[in-house]
Amino acid sequence: MSAIILYATLEKIEMQDSFERQIDYLRISITDKCNLKCIYCIPDKQPEYFEKSEILTPDEIIRFVHMAHKHGLMKVRITGGEPLMRKDIISIISGIKKIGIQDLSITTNGIMLADMAGALKKAGLDRINISLDTLDARRYSNMTQGGNIQHVWEAVNEAERVGLDPVKINIVPIRGVNDDEILKFASLAFDKNYHIRFIELMPVGRNRRFKPDACVKKSELIEKISSLGELVLLEFKGKGPSRNYRIKGAKGIIGFISPISDCFCDYCNRLRLTAHGRIRPCLFSDIEVDIRTPMRNGISDEELEALFFRAVTVKPSGHYFSKDSRPFSAPASMSKIGG
Numbered sequence: 001m002s003a004i005i006l007y008a009t010l011e012k013i014e015m016q017d018s019f020e021r022q023i024d025y026l027r028i029s030i031t032d033k034c035n036l037k038c039i040y041c042i043p044d045k046q047p048e049y050f051e052k053s054e055i056l057t058p059d060e061i062i063r064f065v066h067m068a069h070k071h072g073l074m075k076v077r078i079t080g081g082e083p084l085m086r087k088d089i090i091s092i093i094s095g096i097k098k099i100g101i102q103d104l105s106i107t108t109n110g111i112m113l114a115d116m117a118g119a120l121k122k123a124g125l126d127r128i129n130i131s132l133d134t135l136d137a138r139r140y141s142n143m144t145q146g147g148n149i150q151h152v153w154e155a156v157n158e159a160e161r162v163g164l165d166p167v168k169i170n171i172v173p174i175r176g177v178n179d180d181e182i183l184k185f186a187s188l189a190f191d192k193n194y195h196i197r198f199i200e201l202m203p204v205g206r207n208r209r210f211k212p213d214a215c216v217k218k219s220e221l222i223e224k225i226s227s228l229g230e231l232v233l234l235e236f237k238g239k240g241p242s243r244n245y246r247i248k249g250a251k252g253i254i255g256f257i258s259p260i261s262d263c264f265c266d267y268c269n270r271l272r273l274t275a276h277g278r279i280r281p282c283l284f285s286d287i288e289v290d291i292r293t294p295m296r297n298g299i300s301d302e303e304l305e306a307l308f309f310r311a312v313t314v315k316p317s318g319h320y321f322s323k324d325s326r327p328f329s330a331p332a333s334m335s336k337i338g339g
């Protein structure tokens with residue numbers, strides 16, 4: 001097993017992992033704290049949050065991204081916890097953008113976004129994913145344990161207005177909770193260029209308490225949504241988890257992220273960096289490479305590079321839902337490792 005380095009251009013080197021997947025995408029969790037408590041995202045037990053001193057600083061994050069960019073990193077997504085809760089989010093975004101990252105996005109619940117969208121765009125943010133699991137105000141408050149849906153719609157409108165385009169809306173349909181809203185969500189794509197992305201519920205943390213059939217699978221979603229019109233499969237560019245469709249005549253796109261029913265590991269192009277500075281080559285594997293401790297002990301750029309190469313090398317062929325991966329204990333919650 002080895003990380004293969006391919007020369008793509010004179011100045012940039014591309015990274016391939018041991019299974020010949022090109023690694024050019026990094027998801028960075030910048031906090032494990034969140035201002036909502038979504039019923040399917042919170043951990044089983046009372047969470048223990050990282051101390052502030054344990055969390056990577058903007059300089060540490062930017063140093064790592066800078067090095068990875070030299071090896072073909074092109075796409076960065078900031079997530080959490082709730083990333084907009086970090087007071088230094090603007091300097092993190094502008095620092096990453098200045099490195100030359102082509103595609104820089106954030107996944108957020110949108111609660112704090114309306115007031116920040118303009119500044120984020122100005123700092124270099126390209127796109128935004130907003131998590132919204134119901135269109136009903138009371139249900140939203142119940143599912144998020146206290147969230148106000150009005151803030152999310154203000155965020156969606158402001159994101160569009162400042163040009164954080166296209167706005168992607170993430171929904172996790174859960175049987176008996178919000179699966180009666182699948183068609184309403186899909187219909188949002190008729191008039192607006194929204195990307196509506198249905199994510200299969202993953203058995204993480206407290207979700208193991210949901211009934212086994214709580215996850216609404218892609219095939220069922222497609223069958224339901226097809227009642228709105230012909231679903232045309234869009235060209236797959238060979239990377240990433242989402243399979244995208246357009247309902248004939250609609251402006252927006254319907255995407256499906258189906259880790260349970262349609263494993264996308266063969267096309268996985270990503271690494272993750274946790275808030276406390278561990279490179280995690282796969283969301284659902286417990287393999288981690290610590291970069292925070294060595295960085296704080298003064299490692300050289302070459303040594304940091306070697307840790308990056310190691311993480312690429314040990315990236316498993318598939319996550320633990322897939323047949324050929326070894327068993328491991330599921331993470332406590334998505335917000336802890338960065339969803």
Ligand code: SAM
Pocket residue numbers: 034040041079080081082083107108109129130131170171172199200201202203204207334335338339
């Ligand atoms: N706070 C931000 C937000 O709400 O978008 C970012 C973090 S959140 C963990 C990122 C994404 O993970 C959200 O879209 C959320 O719906 C999704 N998520 C969390 N737990 C999940 C689970 N068990 N299965 C599938 N998706 C999950």
